[in-house]
Amino acid sequence: MAAQLPRRILKETQRLLSEPAPGISASPADDNARHFNVIIFGPDSSPYEGGSFKLELFLPEDYPMAAPKVRFLTKIYHPNIDKLGRICLDILKDKWSPALQIRTVLLSIQALLSAPNPDDPLAENVAKHWKDNEQEAVATAKEWTRMYASQA
Numbered sequence: 001m002a003a004q005l006p007r008r009i010l011k012e013t014q015r016l017l018s019e020p021a022p023g024i025s026a027s028p029a030d031d032n033a034r035h036f037n038v039i040i041f042g043p044d045s046s047p048y049e050g051g052s053f054k055l056e057l058f059l060p061e062d063y064p065m066a067a068p069k070v071r072f073l074t075k076i077y078h079p080n081i082d083k084l085g086r087i088c089l090d091i092l093k094d095k096w097s098p099a100l101q102i103r104t105v106l107l108s109i110q111a112l113l114s115a116p117n118p119d120d121p122l123a124e125n126v127a128k129h130w131k132d133n134e135q136e137a138v139a140t141a142k143e144w145t146r147m148y149a150s151q152a
Contacts, residue, residue: 005033009059012102024106026057034059038070038106042149043114047141048076051149055085055109057102067096068105077137077144079118079127087112088122116141 013033016026023043029035038055042048054073060066070092072085080088091100091108121127130137 006063008064009034016103021103021107021110023110026102026106034063036102040106040110040113042145043110046114047116047138048078048113048145048149051076051145053113053149057105059102064098064100067092067100068102070105070109075144075148077126077141078113079116079121079123079130080112082122086122088120 013028016036020026023041025039026036029037036057036059038057040053040055042051042053051074053076055070056073058069060069070087072081072087074085075083076085082088087109089105089108089112091097091105116130118127118130126137129140
């Protein structure tokens with residue numbers, strides 16, 4: 001099974017396992033080495049601090065020419081992530097480049113948790129809340145983190 005995977009995917013997978021990025025855990029699924037189970041820990045001093053967010057990452061057949069497909073499985077209150085867990089991030093769309101790696105993508109998603117961007121929203125209602133009353137929106141994000149993404 002592993003022999004069918006391109007060398008690049010094998011190398012990236014090996015690096016993710018041997019040198020995990022801080023606050024991120026990613027491992028290939030047992031039954032499909034193109035499918036990764038990812039956990040991103042909410043960055044310190046963000047509304048998501050203390051949370052542990054599950055994501056799935058899938059490498060399409062034409063990876064690295066095409067971007068990985070990534071979505072949140074854990075419910076999150078964020079202007080750039082919709083209720084289906086889809087993520088609005090330029091490198092997952094038009095800014096993708098084969099020079100980028102799974103690691104880069106995960107670090108960018110982690111950075112998005114630290115810096116929500118309501119000016120490029122995927123979840124319109126959350127972005128509007130963020131712009132109208134950022135303090136209240138951040139409080140909601142913290143509450144959701146506690147309810148849906150806490151370790152307990």
